[in-house]
Amino acid sequence: MEVIARLEHVTKTYGKVVALDAVSLTVSRGVTAVLGPNGAGKSTMIELLSGLRRPTGGRVEVLGGDPGDLAVKARIGITPQRTALPWRLTVAETLDLLAAHYPKPLTRDEVVQRLDLGEFLHKRNGTLSGGQRRRVALGAALIGNPELLFLDEPTSGLDADSRDRLWAAIAEVSAGGRGVLLTTHDMAEAEHLAGRIVVIAGGKVARDGSLDDVIVEVGLHLVDIEVPDGTSPLTFTTIPAERVEQLGNRTRIYTADPDATVRALVLDRVPFRGIRVERVGLEEAIRAITAGDGDSVIPVSPAVPQLAERVS
Amino acid sequence: MRHVLLHARAHLRDTSRMPVYWVPALLFPLVFFGLFGYTNAASLAKIGLGSEYVITPFLLFTTLNVTIVSLSAGVAADRENPWEQRLRLLPLPALSRFAGRLLYVLGFNLVSWIPLLTLAVFTTDLKLPLAQWPVWLGAVLLGAIPFGLLGMAIGYRFPPQGAMTVANILFMLLAFLGGLFVPVSQLPAAIRDVVVYLPTHEYQHLVLAIIGRADRIAAPLWTIGVLAAWTLLFAWLARTAFRRDEGVRYG
Numbered sequence: 395m396e397v398i399a400r401l402e403h404v405t406k407t408y409g410k411v412v413a414l415d416a417v418s419l420t421v422s423r424g425v426t427a428v429l430g431p432n433g434a435g436k437s438t439m440i441e442l443l444s445g446l447r448r449p450t451g452g453r454v455e456v457l458g459g460d461p462g463d464l465a466v467k468a469r470i471g472i473t474p475q476r477t478a479l480p481w482r483l484t485v486a487e488t489l490d491l492l493a494a495h496y497p498k499p500l501t502r503d504e505v506v507q508r509l510d511l512g513e514f515l516h517k518r519n520g521t522l523s524g525g526q527r528r529r530v531a532l533g534a535a536l537i538g539n540p541e542l543l544f545l546d547e548p549t550s551g552l553d554a555d556s557r558d559r560l561w562a563a564i565a566e567v568s569a570g571g572r573g574v575l576l577t578t579h580d581m582a583e584a585e586h587l588a589g590r591i592v593v594i595a596g597g598k599v600a601r602d603g604s605l606d607d608v609i610v611e612v613g614l615h616l617v618d619i620e621v622p623d624g625t626s627p628l629t630f631t632t633i634p635a636e637r638v639e640q641l642g643n644r645t646r647i648y649t650a651d652p653d654a655t656v657r658a659l660v661l662d663r664v665p666f667r668g669i670r671v672e673r674v675g676l677e678e679a680i681r682a683i684t685a686g687d688g689d690s691v692i693p694v695s696p697a698v699p700q701l702a703e704r705v706s
Numbered sequence: 707m708r709h710v711l712l713h714a715r716a717h718l719r720d721t722s723r724m725p726v727y728w729v730p731a732l733l734f735p736l737v738f739f740g741l742f743g744y745t746n747a748a749s750l751a752k753i754g755l756g757s758e759y760v761i762t763p764f765l766l767f768t769t770l771n772v773t774i775v776s777l778s779a780g781v782a783a784d785r786e787n788p789w790e791q792r793l794r795l796l797p798l799p800a801l802s803r804f805a806g807r808l809l810y811v812l813g814f815n816l817v818s819w820i821p822l823l824t825l826a827v828f829t830t831d832l833k834l835p836l837a838q839w840p841v842w843l844g845a846v847l848l849g850a851i852p853f854g855l856l857g858m859a860i861g862y863r864f865p866p867q868g869a870m871t872v873a874n875i876l877f878m879l880l881a882f883l884g885g886l887f888v889p890v891s892q893l894p895a896a897i898r899d900v901v902v903y904l905p906t907h908e909y910q911h912l913v914l915a916i917i918g919r920a921d922r923i924a925a926p927l928w929t930i931g932v933l934a935a936w937t938l939l940f941a942w943l944a945r946t947a948f949r950r951d952e953g954v955r956y957g
Binding site: 441444446447465467470472474476477478479482491492494495534 | 708
């Protein structure tokens, strides 16, 4: 597969904080989703690839050149995490201003149609709703007809309709043979759009592969049991589990060895009346991979813990 | 050049939709002239001198206010704005964006003069021949370029509140020492000796000399040389401040 951007042993530090730690990664055509908790280094990666920042160490190459080169900038598009629009200019004025900087831009009408911007085309950006602004921001990224698109949490805070519309536009861009690198906290977004998942944790690439690859590699399963109401407290002995959640009379056990977990539940005579065993989805897989990193820390013990919880 | 014009136009559009910015910028020189300049113009008329001697310092004062204070505050505020970051990702050299901003400020100056000049034409003894108007105003505009660079240097070096304070101090100091408030002859002797090195003093001299109203005889090369030297210095300061900001913000 053709590589259109690459990071080679890239390190980025802010003072004593290491945002990216010797990261090597290639980006190909199609949609690549970069996932990870807040502070994992996702936005930094986009800022380095878009030429907004320079790496502390290593090498960044985009479309065969340095991302800071004007010739490279002319071939990429970006929506930063913070919506960046001139509040007192209209949508039309904004798109026209940006289009004038690119050698082969899309027409304003093409962008307006693709993102359904017509109804507020002549309104000032500052008067638009959050969802409308996000659509305009994506339009601002597309107007230059980029070969490679960087989207930093493009649908964050949007309602379902606006989100679906943006997803459709992103999918259309990708189907046209362009590369799209997006960061997101929305697993449904990654599942819906991305052919490839890159998980960043602690400034390093923790996983890189297809959606199925990432989930299978993590190898985490959910054992979901339901106990009858009024069941007297039970004492677990040794249960293989990575994490346990209790929701009323249901207990969700995340485990790397579902057979052993179920066997232990039976041996412990846990009086469950229903049990469901399944491979976890992307969200749980990412939690497991990024545990201990960033702001959303979910502790996962690699060892088999003693479970002291009781089902009430 | 096309991109410079595009960015200048975008800034002008933006400003035109912000009355809180442009209304004071237009009214301030009018009020100031009404309070302090009008009586001086009337006095000059009594002794047969044209009002251009009085109006020129007010015109320069207006121009410096927009060019140093407003520009630096605008640049400092925009640095915090994500849109500025977005513009930085355009395939466009930073110099083109600077030039666009400078052109916008010069254009906005033209607008800011309208109330003052209208008042002056209808209420004072302004005796400038029609042919001299473009030369006179052109000199005011071109002479503002070094101060625009100073405004940018301040805007890139200081945060918004700090930029406003520093710009106001420098603006007032330069205006006072340059003889825009009181004639240089009324300043202390020690100051009189150095004012010929100041950009504001030579700016005023250039604008008056070009319409034959200079109050001293100076070689044109001196005036142009002083202004060119300050232009280079302010350009260097603006570039240094920009690079420093780039390092802090995007390094």
